[in-house]
Amino acid sequence: MKKIIYSAAVVMVLIMSSSCKKWLDTQPRDGITRQGFWKTKEDIQAAVAGCYASLLAPPPGVNERSLIENIFVFGEIRADMIDPGPGALNDETDIFNVNITQSNSLSRWNAFYRTINFCNTVIDNAPSVREIDPTLSVEQLNAYLSEVLTLRSLMYFYLVKSYRDVPLKLTATTKDTDLQDLPKTSAAAILTQIVNDLKKAEAGAVTTFGNTVTDKGRVTKFTVNSVLADVYLWMDNYEGCIQECNKVINSQRFALQSAASSWYFNVFFNGSSIETVFEFNNKSSVSSPLFNALGRSPKRFLASSYLGSDVFIPDDVDPTRFYDIREEAFYRGSDLAVVKWGTDAVTFINWQVYRISDLMLMKAEALAETSRGAEALALIEEIRLKRGAVVATSQTVDPGDKDAISDYILAERAREFAFEGKRWYDLLRIAKRDNYKRLDLLLNIVAQTVNPALQQSAITKFRDVNSHYFPIHEAELFADPQLVQNPFYTK
Amino acid sequence: MTKKYTYSIFILLCCLLLSSIASAQQINYVKGKVIDKKDRQPIIGASVTIVDKDRRVMKGVSTDIDGNYSLPVNDKTYRIMVSYIGYKSTAPLAIDKAVINFQLESADNQMEEVQIVSRAKTDNGSGMSIDKRDQTSAVGTINAKELEDMQAASIDQALQGRLAGLDIAASSGDPGAPMQIRIRGTSSINGAVDPLIVVDGMPYDITIPSDFNFATSDENNYGQLLNIAPSDIKDISVLKDAAATAVWGSRAANGVLVINTKRGVLGPPNMSYNFKGSYSKQPSAIPMLTGNQYSSLILEEFYNAGRQFATSDFAKQFQYDRNDPYNYYNYSNNTNWLESITRIGYLQDHNLSISGGGEKAKYRASVNYFNQNGTTVGTSLGRLSARVNLDYTVSTKIRFSADIAYTHIDNKNLYPSGSRDANVRDVAYTKMPNQAVYEYDEYGNITSNYFSPATTAQGGFVYDFANSRVLGTYNPLAMALAASNQQLGERIIPKFSLQYQIIPDKLRLNANFQADINNTKVKKFLPQVATGRPFSEAAVNYAGDSDGDSFTMATNITLAYTPTLGKNHDLIAFARFDSNDSRRTGQGMFATNTASSFLADPSIDGRTNQTGSAYSSFSQSRSVGLLVSAQYKFMDRYIVNGGVRGDGNSKFGPNNRYGLFPSASVLWRISGEPFMKNTTKYIDNLALRASYGVVGNAPRNDYSYFNTYQNYGFSYLGSSGVYPSNIELSDLRWEKVTQSNVGLTVVLLKNSLNMDIDVYRKRTTDLFYNGIAIPTYNGYSGVDMNVGTMDNQGWEFSLFYTPLKSKKLRIDVNFNISHNVNMIREISPLVPRENNARITTNNAFKVYLQENNPFGxxxxxxxxxxxxxxxxxxxxxxxxxxxxxxxxxxxxxxxxxxxxxxxxxxxxxxxxxxxxxxxxxxxxxxxxxxGNPNLTGGFGTAITFNGNLRLGANFTYRTGYQIINGTKINTTSMYGFNNQSTAVLRRWRAEGDITDIPRATYATGYNFLGSDRYVEDGSYLRLRSITLKYDFSKNLLRRIGVRGLSANIMMENILTFTKYTGQDPEVPVKLSTFSTVVDNSTTPPIKTITLGLTANF
Structure with a gap:
């Protein structure tokens, strides 16, 4: 009997003591834990590729609009080149009608900050890999860091342009115990941070990855210069802008293609053309991120009906021989469908971020502001020539008239970058210059886009410059009591 | 660990065997003769066995033609005994001489009348069985007798309204659709909410783990898992308070349902056949507009909205223009879509069992075949299950049992079957009635093709890949018949258990091991003919095939100690160790744009391959628990029960992995006090109970304490991307459910009146909240946290009364009522205080979260x-x-x-x-x-005439709550192209019309804002079932050679008394912070008539 009791006791003790602790430590097999990651340079490469991938689509399981759609919506629908289609959502119609509230779901900034967090994760963890992986050279590490720093800067730049003051988070979020509330940082401070980061990135970035497609799809030194030029222009630092533009233009790596019939096919459909400085490479990855907005019937967005009469004016002499190559490549006059990004659910068209024409027009804008109007007009003419721009859209401008040149540039940008998520920012940048001297630019678009019944109130709203920026979505204000709403939306 | 455990058991077994086969001694023989005591004739074939002191059989032989036997005797401590069918077995006799003769007494010698007082023991499933009258905690039980009369297809259906505090609601009337089971309300917002089901002492999973990714549907579809044939069940208990559930630890936070299956009993083989067949019919639905009425409504909607109808693409669908013959024929019908997808439902259920056994071995085996055709075309459920329960008594000390249960399921669902899908019945309801079911050609001839245009005025079919759900509209009949969604399941549960009396009647060891192998396969196919969409879309010919395999090993060892402490003291001490290891793997793939509407397998390459077209997942969770508890009874009056349970769970990080959860309960039997002596005539038992206990609840997800890096589904410029997919939850703690319960048990009038009253409060602290909003500048929009405190408080009353009990007539009455209130006591400021419904949009109701106010x-x-x-x-x-x-x-x-x-x-x-x-x-x-009912419950009566005709009726009820009549909103909104109910025929049309239905306006206006127009009192009383059962008389049966035969007929959902004008006031209450009870049901519950037949041979 004693033996039995004894053996039973042994069993119990065995069970109790046999390291329950270890037994309860289960490790996930789908995915790698942070502790198991960040061991080799290939890990860094995969994480950097993850940052790029986040530009195309949200991660699996996250059901939100893609970053590209966000950029498109932020940059286009407040401006005048897009009209609501029959399938437009209420929140979208509200934005068209300048009736934005803090509950408008389109004002969510999730997609931008998600990419920022991925970049922060690389910035925080990559340097320690050098201690483990001796094959990782300093140059290579810096090249990786430059890429993510540039992406992060680009994201913050979009946020500043859209919201003005936003929280600045420069470290990765990993643990629930690390979460803390941040206040907003002023736009000026964020822009300074962006400029510093980009300067750092410029030093580490490569000039080429060895093949054209990668050079266009990943951040090179020229991408850094392009972003910096854009940032300087936003900050009204014209000299800086010209300097950065020149770095790209004078590199002799980029050029405008001729106005042959294959222009759209090379630059957009195929992508990675000699015109492109930086694009989100979508090839065979994610089928058309904009299909839901632009392709699927009923369409949410259509090209504005006034484009045919005001922007892409047909040649009044011989419209079949002389026409702007951009017009039919970008939208379909018959039903006003935007075709630039493809019409089929399964199309892979790269999202263009910077092309050489952008740098040329940015430079022209900066030149005009620094009283070198003649040079600016020459740049505009160069582009117009290559694009087959018709006489009807040319303007005769006095090289000394800054505002007239700005208007010309704006008109040319509308043609060149139609539906690329740039229009609103172009308008706002020029409108806000010199203490909103050109506010009329924004007031004028109201007639094109806003429901006639609401035009007066829209104009009143646009006179308050705070209204040019999105509200912080109410969910963010709720989650972080330190955030202060843009005063326009608290009225 | 499990290995170690198996070894240890083995060692233990060896020790036990060695100790008993100790000293062998000299060989001797015993012989003799066995005769009948009455007629002194030899008995041929009687079994004579030599047993040891624990009655373990050492040697056995049958008597020969003269009744003689002879056997070797190896040990002088051995005894000899004889048994034969039809005779009483002899008691073991010491072998003190070489010749021992036996005289057997016939078993049918009648004894003088003996009054046996047996008391039901209740079992909390753990093996610690306690007299029901000594139960200190809140437990409700339904026994075999009552279960016999329940002819429902599944247990959950049978339990509806039977026990106080148990709330069961149907999720849909389709075959295989799960029931929502809640015991004393919902104690967690985001943690597990289903009660733990324990079958024969081992946990039994009824939900598909959330990490199974069936790619295209949500987990609700796979709830058909409690698939034990009702005829195999012996009894069902519901453990409600924490003192009762404490044994089951962390998984029992939502209560426990203990099911015991029938086992073999001593006696000759008993064969039993049970048949159930039922006929069910969809009751008539809300009358909807005909095609002509609908078309004129649409034109009016457009006119009132100030829209030009003629310019719309879809105008031709309403023009009835004979010059456009194709559209004319296809859009000028009066189709009743609902009728086209509805049919009569049938069900058949056959159950065959055999049971019996002798002194040593007992057995019960059963096989069950179940087949149901649902009332919606394209739905069916087939189930084949088998169960074998074996018990073998090795000796008075060692007993083991082996059980095996097997189930095969073939469930055909409709393709859009998720709760967020546009499901077939809803689409059929609102489908434009002027559209044809089958396509007409332009000469007006009907073809055999489904008429599935890519888009109509109502829109088209949309498959939302991001959320895996079906939106939009389609041809409902084409969808029901051409699309497929089939679930195949195989489940095998072998269980072994060993009981060993270490010290006979004092110290008992019980060890159980159970494996649960549960494989589910889901095959889905969405053909082009069902949706009509063009081939360029990914949702066309979309084939999916996924597998989910789970393997669970559970063990437990209990040690029960019941010392004899004299007359006035009773003590049961109890220790139990549990372990559970569950592994789940899932694989699946899908292909889109397969070449034809008949190539339904995803292994055939499609035109396009979507991101994630093949996937797999693996997860594993483990838990351990150690319970120590004891129950002490003094003078049969004062009972104290206390216990502590330690739980460990792999779902938590190392810092929060273990939890210690105490429980205590007391019972004071007032009726046993000397001062109550005078009342013993009419009070049999009056006891006051009180209990308190804490149970921990673990979160649903594994590995949340890791920061995991996942692969992006695609590569960027050829290099695959990796991203951090979650926030590491190093701070997640156990959700604790603290339950206090005070109860009174009254048994009066010679045990004919039983009453239980319980008052409880169930307080959940460290409440889990999934995806609590954090500022998204962190890169994530939500994080799981322990955020607050929630209470469920209420009372329950149940009564069983037998007012009349004679040979001629017996009447039983039962009644139960319960009240539960659910409120937040304290919650993190990060939890939103109001729902995101915008009150200025149509069909939106505002819900606020306020501390100390009831939910809903x-x-x-x-x-x-x-x-x-x-x-x-x-x-x-x-x-x-x-x-x-x-x-x-x-x-x-x-x-x-x-x-x-x-x-x-x-x-x-x-x-x-x-x-x-x-x-x-x-x-x-x-x-x-x-939306939360104030009172819920049920009552029923059973009247038995002459002991063989039994009439039973069961009612369920809920009162004091309001339902938002979603169906009314959807069928009278006149806002779009959806078909509307005939109520809109009295809509406002011209200046001066006095009516309660506003004018029709297409996509404008504010005519169906969330208002009291749609809010109705949902109280109801339902005659859930009425049963008539007849046991054929013994005389008749003897003539046809059958031991028992009974027939019954049951009618379900016959009558509902309610003021509610919607289809069905029984709406599942799905509790979340902002849930409102919206009734979108379009048909009342199915009325079913079931015929049953049971025969014993």
Whole structure:
């Protein structure tokens, strides 16, 4: 009997003591834990590729609009080149009608900050890999860091342009115990941070990855210069802008293609053309991120009906021989469908971020502001020539008239970058210059886009410059009591 | 660990065997003769066995033709015994001489009348069985007798309304659709909410783990897992308070349902056959508009909305233009879509079992075949299950049992079957009735093709890949018949257990091991003919095939100690160790654009391959628990029970992995006190119970304490991307459910009246909240946290009464009632305090979260009818005077000035202007109701005539709650192209019309804002079932050679008494912070008639 009791006791003790602790430590097999990651340079490469991938689509399981759609919506629908289609959502119609509230779901900034967090994760963890992986050279590490720093800067730049003051988070979020509330940082401070980061990135970035497609799809030194030029222009630092533009233009790596019939096919459909400085490479990855907005019937967005009469004016002499190559490549006059990004659910068209024409027009804008109007007009003419721009859209401008040149540039940008998520920012940048001297630019678009019944109130709203920026979505204000709403939306 | 455990058991077994086969001694023989005591004739074939002191059989032999036997004897401690069928077995005799003769006594010798007082033991499933009258905690039980009369297809259906505190609601009437089971409310918002099911002492999973990714549907579809044939069940208990559930630890936070299956009993083989067949019919649905009525409504909607109908693409579908023959024939019908997808449902259920056994071995084996055709075309459920329960008594000390259960399931569901899908019945309801079911050609000949246009005025079919759900509209019949969604399941549960009396009647060891192998396969196919979409879309010919395999090993060892401490003291001490290891793997793939509507397998390459077209997942969770508890009884009057359970769970990080959860309960049997002596005539038992206990609840997800890096589904420029997919939850702690319970048990009038009253409070602290919003500048939008405290409090009363009990007539009555209130006591400020419904949009109700207020209250406008004419829209102040503008102009009622600033027109819905400012906005919303029932329960009666005719009726009820009649909103909104109910025929049409249905306006206006127009009292009383059962008389049976035969007929859902005007007031209450009870059901519960037949051989 004693033996039995004894053996039973042994069993119990065995069970109790046999390291329950270890037994309860289960490790996930789908995915790698942070502790198991960040061991080799290939890990860094995969994480950097993850940052790029986040530009195309949200991660699996996250059901939100893609970053590209966000950029498109932020940059286009407040401006005048897009009209609501029959399938437009209420929140979208509200934005068209300048009736934005803090509950408008389109004002969510999730997609931008998600990419920022991925970049922060690389910035925080990559340097320690050098201690483990001796094959990782300093140059290579810096090249990786430059890429993510540039992406992060680009994201913050979009946020500043859209919201003005936003929280600045420069470290990765990993643990629930690390979460803390941040206040907003002023736009000026964020822009300074962006400029510093980009300067750092410029030093580490490569000039080429060895093949054209990668050079266009990943951040090179020229991408850094392009972003910096854009940032300087936003900050009204014209000299800086010209300097950065020149770095790209004078590199002799980029050029405008001729106005042959294959222009759209090379630059957009195929992508990675000699015109492109930086694009989100979508090839065979994610089928058309904009299909839901632009392709699927009923369409949410259509090209504005006034484009045919005001922007892409047909040649009044011989419209079949002389026409702007951009017009039919970008939208379909018959039903006003935007075709630039493809019409089929399964199309892979790269999202263009910077092309050489952008740098040329940015430079022209900066030149005009620094009283070198003649040079600016020459740049505009160069582009117009290559694009087959018709006489009807040319303007005769006095090289000394800054505002007239700005208007010309704006008109040319509308043609060149139609539906690329740039229009609103172009308008706002020029409108806000010199203490909103050109506010009329924004007031004028109201007639094109806003429901006639609401035009007066829209104009009143646009006179308050705070209204040019999105509200912080109410969910963010709720989650972080330190955030202060843009005063326009608290009225 | 498991290995170690198996070894240890083995060692233990060896020790035990060695100790008993100790000293062998000299060989000896015993012989003799066995004769009948009465007629002194030899008995041929009687079994004579030599047993050891524990009655373990050492040697056995049968007597020969003269009744003689002879056997070797190896040990002088051995004894000899004889048994034979039809005779009483002898007691073991010591072998003190070489010749021992036996005289056997026939077993059918009648004894003098003996009164046996047996007391039911209740079992909390753990093996620690305690007299029911000594139970200190709240437990409800349904026994075999009552179960016999339940002819429902599944247990959960049978249990509806039977036990106090147990709330069961059907999720849909389709075959295989799961029931929602809640015991004493919902104690967690985001943690597990289903009760633990324990079958024969081992946990039994009824939910598909959330990490199974069946790619295209949500987990609700796979709830058909409690698939034990009801005829195999012996009894069911519901453990309610923490003292009762404490044994089961962390998984028992939502209560425990203990099911014991039938086992073999001593006796000759008993074969039993049970048949059930049922006929069910969909009751008539809400009458909808015909095609012609519908077309004129649509034209009116457009006219009122100020839209030009003629310019629309879809105008031709309403023009009835004979010059456009194709559209004319296909869009000029009066189709009743609902009728086209509805049929009569049938069910058959066959159960065959055999049971019996002798002294040593007992067995019960059963096989069950179940087949059901649902009332919607394309739905069916087939189930084949088998169960073998074996018990073998090795000796009085060692007993083991082996059980094996096997189930095969073949469940055909409709393709859109998720809760967020546009499901077939709903689409059929609102489908435009002028559209044809089958396509007409342009000469007006009907073809055999489904008429599935890519889009109609109503829109088209949309498959939302991001959320895996079906949206939009389609041809419902084509969808039901051509698309497929089949679930195949195989489940095998072998179980082994060993019982060993270490010290006979004092110290008992019980060890159980169970494996649960559960494989599920889901095959889905969405052909082009069902949706009509063009081939360029990914949802066309979309084939999916996924597998989910789970393997669970559970063990437990219990050690029960029951010392004899004299007459006045009873003690049971109890220790138990549990371990559970569950592994789940899932694989699946899908392909889109397969070449034809008949190539339904995803292994055939499609035209396009979507991201993630093949996937797999693996997860594993483990838990351990150690329980120590004891029950002490003094003088049969004072009982104290206490215990502590330690739990460890792999779902937590190392810092929060273990939890210690105490429980205690007491019982004072007042009726046993000397001062109650005079009352013993009519009070059999009067006991006061009190209990307190804490149970921990683990989160649903594994590995959340890791920061995991996942692969992006695609590569960027050839290098695959990796991203951090979650926030590491190093701070996640156990959710604790603390339950206090006070109860009174009264048994009166010679045990004929049983009453239980319980009052409880179930407090959940460290409440889990999934995805609590964090600022998204962190890169994530939500994080799981322990955020607050929630209470479920209420009371329950149950009564069983047998007012009349004679040979001729017996009447049984049962009644139960319960009340539960659910409220938040304290919650993190990060939890939103109101739902995101915008009150200025149609069909939105406001819900607020307020501390110390019950859940489920909703707010909205007050509906006052319809503006009959222009004059009635003039704004009035509180004195009834017209409000005038600053320039003296007339002011009309406005909506949401200044943001929307809509001026009400004649024919619009009129809402009460609470603050009389001439503006209907958020300041005018008021409390409309609460969706949580105040009282729920059931009652029933059973009347038995002559002991063989039994009539039973069961009622269920809920009172004191409000339902939002979603069906009414959807069928009278007149806002789009959806078909509407015939109620809209009395809509406002011309100035001066007095009616309660506003005018039709296409996509404009505010005619169906969340208002009390749709809020109704949901109280109901339902005659859930009525049963008539007849046992054929013994005389008849003897003639046809059958031991028992009974027939029964049951009718379900016959009558419902309610003021509710919707289809069915029984709406599952899905508790989340902002849930409102919305009834979108389009048909009342199915009426079913079941015929049953049971025969014993």
């Amino acid at each position: 209250s909703f707010y909205g406008f007050k509906f006052k009818g319809v503006y009959a004419d222009k004059n009635s829209t003039i704004a009035l102040d509180e004195n009834g005077n017209q409000i005038v503008g600053p320039n003296g102009q007339q002011i009309f009622m406005r909506f949401a000035y200044p943001s929307i600033d809509y001026v009400f027109q004649p024919g619009d819905a009129m809402y009460e202007d609470i603050n009389h400012d001439g503006n209907i906005d958020y300041k005018d919303i008021v409390y409309l109701g609460n």
